[in-house]
Each structure stands twice: as C-alpha cells, then as structure tokens.
Amino acid sequence: MTVQPAARQGARVLAERQARPPRFALSWSRLLLAALCGLVLLFLVAPVVIVIPMSFSAAKYLSFPPPGFSLQWYENFFNRSDWTSAMIQSIRVAFTVMILATVLGIMASLALVRGNFPGKDLINAVIVSPLIVPTIIVAIAIYGIYARLHLVQTFIGLVLAHTVLAVPYVIVNVTATLRGFDIRLEQAAQSLGASPIQTFRYVTLPLIAPGIFAGAVFAFIASFDELIVALFIAGAQGRTLPMRMFEGLRLEIDPTIAAVSSMLITFSVLVLLSAELVRRRSRSEA
Amino acid sequence: MTVTARRPAVGARVVVDPRMRRLYLRRQVALFGLLLPALLLLLVLFVYPILRLLVTSVYDQGSFSLEHYQRIVQVDLYLRVMRTTFTIALQVTAICLLLGYPLAYFLSTLQARTARLLLILVLIPFWTSILVRTYAWMVLLQRQGVINRWLIELGLIDEPLRMMYNRIGVLVGMVHVLLPFMVLPTFAVMRGIDRDLIRAAQNLGATPLQAFLRIFFPLSLPGVAAGSLLVFILALGFFITPALMGGRTDIMIAQLMEDQIRTQLNFPFAAALGTVLLAVTLVIFVIYNRLLGLDKIFGGDVS
Numbered sequence: 001m002t003v004q005p006a007a008r009q010g011a012r013v014l015a016e017r018q019a020r021p022p023r024f025a026l027s028w029s030r031l032l033l034a035a036l037c038g039l040v041l042l043f044l045v046a047p048v049v050i051v052i053p054m055s056f057s058a059a060k061y062l063s064f065p066p067p068g069f070s071l072q073w074y075e076n077f078f079n080r081s082d083w084t085s086a087m088i089q090s091i092r093v094a095f096t097v098m099i100l101a102t103v104l105g106i107m108a109s110l111a112l113v114r115g116n117f118p119g120k121d122l123i124n125a126v127i128v129s130p131l132i133v134p135t136i137i138v139a140i141a142i143y144g145i146y147a148r149l150h151l152v153q154t155f156i157g158l159v160l161a162h163t164v165l166a167v168p169y170v171i172v173n174v175t176a177t178l179r180g181f182d183i184r185l186e187q188a189a190q191s192l193g194a195s196p197i198q199t200f201r202y203v204t205l206p207l208i209a210p211g212i213f214a215g216a217v218f219a220f221i222a223s224f225d226e227l228i229v230a231l232f233i234a235g236a237q238g239r240t241l242p243m244r245m246f247e248g249l250r251l252e253i254d255p256t257i258a259a260v261s262s263m264l265i266t267f268s269v270l271v272l273l274s275a276e277l278v279r280r281r282s283r284s285e286a
Numbered sequence: 287m288t289v290t291a292r293r294p295a296v297g298a299r300v301v302v303d304p305r306m307r308r309l310y311l312r313r314q315v316a317l318f319g320l321l322l323p324a325l326l327l328l329l330v331l332f333v334y335p336i337l338r339l340l341v342t343s344v345y346d347q348g349s350f351s352l353e354h355y356q357r358i359v360q361v362d363l364y365l366r367v368m369r370t371t372f373t374i375a376l377q378v379t380a381i382c383l384l385l386g387y388p389l390a391y392f393l394s395t396l397q398a399r400t401a402r403l404l405l406i407l408v409l410i411p412f413w414t415s416i417l418v419r420t421y422a423w424m425v426l427l428q429r430q431g432v433i434n435r436w437l438i439e440l441g442l443i444d445e446p447l448r449m450m451y452n453r454i455g456v457l458v459g460m461v462h463v464l465l466p467f468m469v470l471p472t473f474a475v476m477r478g479i480d481r482d483l484i485r486a487a488q489n490l491g492a493t494p495l496q497a498f499l500r501i502f503f504p505l506s507l508p509g510v511a512a513g514s515l516l517v518f519i520l521a522l523g524f525f526i527t528p529a530l531m532g533g534r535t536d537i538m539i540a541q542l543m544e545d546q547i548r549t550q551l552n553f554p555f556a557a558a559l560g561t562v563l564l565a566v567t568l569v570i571f572v573i574y575n576r577l578l579g580l581d582k583i584f585g586g587d588v589s
Contacts, residue, residue: 037392040385041407044465047422048411050432054425104324111321117314123321126328132571133336134523136540137560140547141335144342144557164331167324225415228525228540232547245417249530253424261418268413272406 048265055258073259083256086244093155093240094224097162101219104163105170106212110204112171113178131168135228138165143232153235161233162223169222170215177211210282217271336564343557354558364542368562371539374453374528375521378460382517385461386468387510393469394476405473412466420530423459424450427531455531463527464520468513475509476502515574519567539563 055073057066077083112124130138142161143152151157185207189199205212227242234240241260248254346353358364389408393401411419426432427449434446449455479502487497525540532538539559546556 033388033392037389040389040465041404043385044411044462045407047419047426047462048414050426051418051422104327107320108324111317111319115314115317115321117318123325126333127324129571130328130332132519132567134519134540134563134567136523136525136543137336137339137564138332140543140553140556140560141339142331143547144338144553145331145335160327160331164328167327171324221413225417227417231544242415242417245415245421246526246530249417249421249424253421253428257417257421258425261415261421264415264418268415269410272409272413276406 051258051261051265054255055262057255057258060255073256076256077259080256082239083244083260086239086241087260089238090224090241093158093162094220096159097166097223098216098220100159100163101166101170102212102216105167105215105219106174106208108167109171109174109178113175114183127171128168130165131172135165135226139229139232142229146233152233153238155238158230158234158238158240161229162226165226165229166219166222169218170212173215173218174208174211177208181207210278213278214275217275221268221271339557340561340564342554343561345554354555355562357555358558358562364559367537367539367542370536371522374456374460374524374536374538375518377457378464378521379514379518381457381461382465382468383510383514386465386472386513387506390469390472390476390509391506393473394479401473401477408466408469411462416463416526419462420459420527423455423462423531427455427458450531452533453536456528456533456536459527459531460521460524464517467516467520471512471516472506472509475512476506479505512574515570519570519574522566523563 053066056069056071058068058070058072059066108127112120112127138161142164146152146157146161149157151160181204185203186199189203190196194202225242226240227246230240230243231246234243245257245260248257343354344350344352358368393404396404424431428434429446429448429450431450433449434443437443438446449458483501483505484497487501488494492500523540524538525544528536528538529541529544532541540563543556543559543563546552546559
C-alpha cells in the first residue's frame, strides 16, 4: 500500500508523456523538412549514381538515358596504355604511401599518446596541419625544394610528398583509438613477463586495429585521389590516374572517364562498406 | 620528482626511486624515437618548404622587398582574383549552411540507426574522387547536358541554359564537394544536444518554434561555426573545380598560383600569393581549433 502513491504518480507522469504529442509528430513542417532533406541527399548522391549508366552507353557522345548497352568505354580504357599506365602508377604510388604512412603514423601515435615531452602541443599542431593547409601551397612549396633535391619526376619523390599528406590521417585515427584504450592491459601483460614488443604485438595492436584500418584506408585514398601535388612534381612519365582524368576533362569531356569513374565509385563504396564492417565487428567484440 | 610534479602522462607513476625515474626517462626517450621518422618527414617536406616559400616571397633579385605583395594589391587583375576567391568562398559557405543545417537537423532527430543509414548517403560522395564528381556535374550541366535536354523536352526553356564555365558551375561543383564538411560537424554537435532541454522548454509553455530558436539553435552554433569555418578555408584553396568548371575571367587564387608557376615561371610571386592564402587559412584554423577539435572531421568514426 505504501508504494501506491509513488506508483500512481509514476503512472501519471507516463500518461502525461504519452498524452503530450511526441515532439516530432507527422506535421506539415516535418514533412516539408523531410522533403527538403530528400532533395539535398538527392543532390549529393544523384551525380555519383548517374555516372554508372553513362559508362555503359552505346552512344559516341554524352546522352542520358543512354540509348543502348555497350562496353566500349571500358574497352577503350583497357586498350589504351595512357589510361592503364596511369592507373597502375596510381595504385603503385598509393599502395607504397599507405604502407609508409601507416607505419610512420602508428609509431608517431604511440609517442604522442604515451609520451610526455616538451613541445608536444606544437608537434601535434605540425602533424595535423597538412590536413588544413591548402594543397596548392603544399604543392608549390614541395615543388620549390624538389628541384634542388633532384626529386622532381621521380617515383620516390611523389611517394614522399603524398606521405606528408597521408600521415596525418593515420595519426588522427590511431591516436583516437589509443586514447580510448585501457593502459592497464599493457601493464598487466608486461607484469606477466611480456616484452614491450610482445605487448605491442599481442595486446596493443589487436585493440587499435580498427583505427589502423581506417587510417590506412584514408592514407590510400589521400594518395590515390591526389591531383594537385602530382600535377607539379610527377611529370608526364609518372602520370597518375587523376592527372590523366584532369587532362581528359580539360580538353574535351572524354566519355572514357565515365568508365573510370564507375570503377572508382564501386571501389569507394566497397571501401566504405568494409570500413563499416570492421567497425561493427570491433564493436561487437568490445 | 620534477618530472612527475608536472602533469604525468597516461600511466605514469609517481616516481620516487631514482632507478624508477631512470626507467621512466628511458621510456620517454624511446617514445620520442618512435616519433622521429614522421616528425623528420614533416619537417623536411612540409615545414621547411613552406618556410622557404615565405622567405622567397619577400625577396626580389637577391634583396629584401615587398614588391610581390605590392603587385597583388596594385594590379587590378590580381586584386580581382582575390575578391573573386573570397566571394566564391563566402557564397559556397552560405549555400552549404542553407542546405546543410536542415539536413543535419533532420538527421539528428532520427533514430540512430536510420540516421547512420542516411549518413552513408552523405559519405558516399565524400569518399568519391573530386574528379569523378566534377565529371558527373559536367555531364549534367553542360550545354548539351542532361539537365538542359530535360528542361527543353519538358518545354520549360527553349534555349539551353549556361550552367558551366561560369560562376554557377563553380558554385554547384564546390557545394557538392564541401557540403559533407558542413553536415558532419553540425550533425555531431546537434546529436550531443540534450533533447530534454527542448521538452522542458515546451513544458514551460514554449511553442516548438520558440523552443527551437531559443534553445536548440544556440546550442547548435558551435557545430555551425566549425562547419562554416572549415568549408570557408577549404573553399579558399580550391583548384580543381574552378579550373574545370569555371569561366575564364572568374579565376580563383589557386588557379592564379598554378598559372604563375607553370606558365609565367614566376615562383616568388606565386609564393607571395601562397603566403596570403596561408595566413588567412591559419588565422581561421586557430579559431576553428578553439571551437572544435580537428579529429571530429578527419577521424574515421563520424557518427
């Protein structure tokens, strides 16, 4: 009997809550907002989606909807060495950048999260600044010193320049996972006799893997999509895919780009999905 | 003791024993060693080149001179480029805000699961190469493009509209690229707003509109500010979209820099332009960093 007043009061609060229309009832303003957002999402996604049917067009010129199905633009892409060599060059550069940036980035992240040395804030600022300094400035600055270092038009020159742009992505992602990490797990491993390297290999690495994966993906894409720095330092011999696409768009709008674009879009969607899967798996394990 | 008197790092113990202290210091040195490769790379290929760029910009034929900066403000053409750049960046920011705020708001009111699904739609273009997206817009907007042909077939226009190689093309292309940078930070802040505050306001007699304007909107401002500043600085340095979709007279600063180096071979003048762009960017960046950390945008986990 003594609980009854409290229970009654609780029930009244609940009833009131239900009686009050939910804040986001289906009202006209809500519908209008939803419609507007639908349009904005359409604006974001439609151009990306429209490229895919265009790439299978049988027409010699741009038309939508395409008049018939054909693989001519894909054939054109794979039969022309200027396109395929650019693609191969981009994959080689981006893959090397990804590995280099990921290794350097993991090392630096450990130091930045665990270390305690003077000037850490300044170092942090330096490390993230390539994300925010306009790429055109990085491009001309690097171009300015590469001539003297004889790195213009070299593979290693492009890889190093792209690594500068890619390392911050790895560091931002890895430090984020390292900060949410219970250091006592490492201390426990070490007190049980694990060496620092064993501790890293068997305790730290598996726990920060999602951050590393995200960082590596960002690093790969940062290099694979990069145009401006490459434009200044790569040269015609080491032409990357974005450089070839830029040429194809600047002179005339070459429909081969629709085929390239469709392949790149498929690739991005796959990457996005795998990143999502990795995160889900790591969450369900946690 | 002096080491631990300052704020200790994560996991650092209060070090009393000199032997322990030596171990601690050795560990710090080892950690600094891990940082060195990345730091060296950035110092040699990022910090040093940019410092050299700044120095180059104040030299003319071997002696100190502000000649290049004077040219920027004295020559009409260059002044116009500066004005165009700022105008376009402002216009792009305004449009992104207009489209991005309602979208972020709408997403923040949905259930987490639905919001995540719709966020993927925001992220797909975010992850797609700028060149791919620019190509798509060229297909849509050109004279014989998809939109013009549809409008003509529907009988809405007789002559194709000019939507490319002018300001419209640049704005559409840039907004498409930069909109996610507005939506993501705004959404992140909005999702952190306690909805009970709005319920409380309504219980106290506020209309939904009042509750929105007086409670929700002010609380969402940090996200809006962060998104706007980010979009604005990214827009200032844009090159690809204006180069491909812009008009010949509507030139932005990055295009002028490229032209000065690649066709005019005037590196010092391009360096001066770069310095101006860098100075503006850094000032805004400092403000930005005060408002919201960088990792909110560039981290993998956006939700």
